[in-house]
Amino acid sequence: MAAPSTVRRTPAEDALIERFGAVRAELPGSAEVAGWREAAFERFAEAGLPHRRVEAWKYTDLKRLMASAAPVAAPVADLSGVAAMDLLAGVERHRLVFVNGRFAPALSDAGLPEGVAVTTIAEALGAGDKAVADALAAASAPIAEDAAVALNTAFLSDGAVIRIAAAAAVATPIEIANVFAGAEAGAATLRHLVVLGADASADVIETFAGPDLAYETNALTALDLGLGARLGYTRLQAEGGSALHLGTVSARIAASANLQLFNLMIGAAVARAQVFFAFEGEGGNLDIRGATLGDDRQHADVTLMVDHAVPHCTSTETLKAVLGGEARAVFQGNILVRQHAQHTDARMMLNALLRSETAEFDAKPELEIYADDVQCAHGATSGALDENLLFYLLSRGIPRAEAEELLIVAFLGQVLQEIPNETVAAAVSGLVESWLAARRGTK
């Protein structure tokens, strides 16, 4: 174990060190995998939890926000309660369900759409599958310095490897459901890999749900798009209200590939979704949209790192937050346009709607531009609902709560309406509307 850092360790850091000691021998994988788990944990233990002086985690001080760390989640025998935690009930999709960090075949759909192959990570690592182990290592190598990534590498227990064959057009969305269940808080650590061959096209939805327990989810999803591939990736974070959610998306796309990413944040007490994105060929297109809804004392951080390393790529980021109570939303967006990335078109817009005086919105849009022939723009706004518009709705007999919700849904429309697949988009709008309705009258 590493020597203690100069800063005194927090109870959560102590608990994480204890957790690793307790489970390191049982985690799946070969000696090589165990080696990189050790190295990752070493790195984490050395630096400790990120805090406000770590620039990338400036607004999400985990040393302060993470009071304790739960032990690795125990498996649940009774899965009957899990069905109720389906965020997309009624939507036609192919489901892969993970409960407490383990694949649950009984809850997952058997049979796969044509052109899709799925392996689970625990099984592959258990069988000594070198290709999967290498792919897992490659997914985190460029971002290994990040604390959430290091913890993910150390503890990952299971996940899905989804491979879409070249030129396959998968019509039915594939859902990776990350569910927490049971009555005991625990920690689930998952890593998923989604790989699309050249010219393949698919929609993948990742969902996060659980009960009102202080459980922890650390999930890293790596997206790898081949030449000309198209992926709609919709991420719905609706964890239980006391949970800690650390989510990482690491994406690389080849020339002429197209990634449309939607990120919803409505759950958890403390949540961070960080996206590390790299263009690896010309003509790539990235569209990130997101909606964060926060109330009470929720803390939700969305951090985007977009690397324009090659010319002729476009990226747009449109993030919206609706905050009440003492909720706090963080939007950090860093767009790096490297010297050779001429003809880059990059646009970022961050907007927040504040429903209380005590809600807080921290926006840090950053453009780092080293190329000279580019189109880049960014902006951030925050404000309250427009009283003039509200009065118009009230004057037609629409009660205030309903009128506010109508305006909020309108505010979010720009991001909600663009979710790939109409039935999924409708289901997400439904999630947002019920989230708002559940908080009616508490303002």
Add this chain to the structure above:
Amino acid sequence: MLEIKNLHVSVDGREILKGIDLVVPTGEVHAIMGPNGSGKSTLSYTIAGRDGYEVTAGEILFKGEDIVGMSADERAAKGVFLAFQYPMEIPGVATMTFLKTALNAQRKARGEGEMSTPDFMRLVREKSALLKVTQDMLKRPLNVGFSGGEKKRNEVLQMALLEPSLCVLDETDSGLDIDALKVVSEGVNALRSPDRSMIVITHYQRLLDHIVPDVIHVLSKGRIVKTGGKELAHELEAKGYADFVEDAA
């Protein structure tokens, strides 16, 4: 229908309405004319219940009940309707969704059931035909990109759908060309009924050639300075407001 007694209203601590007395019996159409800044919109917002329009004295009796303490949506559900001088544009809310939400909210407040979608569609089709509101307009976000005339037709369409007992029309003629004025006036006239009262606010006599009022009031500097029959409009047109304003001074 409406009885306003000694109404004083302040906005941002400044008194705008300085003792209005106004009685509009059921079934009558009253016009309120007055120069810019005389307080016409302030009166209409106060009747509709806009926040920030503070009633410092007096009362507003609607069907015998003082509505001063009621919120705007309560008043609407009871049958008060304001056609805005400047209708709001609301991006992201489809006009059709807005109409349905408003109608059902009012029905719910009155203890009636929600209207089914087919019944609602039929009703909208029927009412929108008269006002020349197209299906395309109904699909667009509320008032966004609507021309001045389209916005005003949309206001009168809402009035036709919601069937209020008291209609307050704030400068519904402003920004309309003569053809649009005719369409809007026809829509308003179709809603005249022995059970419904209207207050038609305007700066110009022109509108009152199309919507002929029973009574005309002249508002100046927050007070009603003259009340008369429909011939008052022509007198005003000929002489201008200056005479009346001076009479009052």
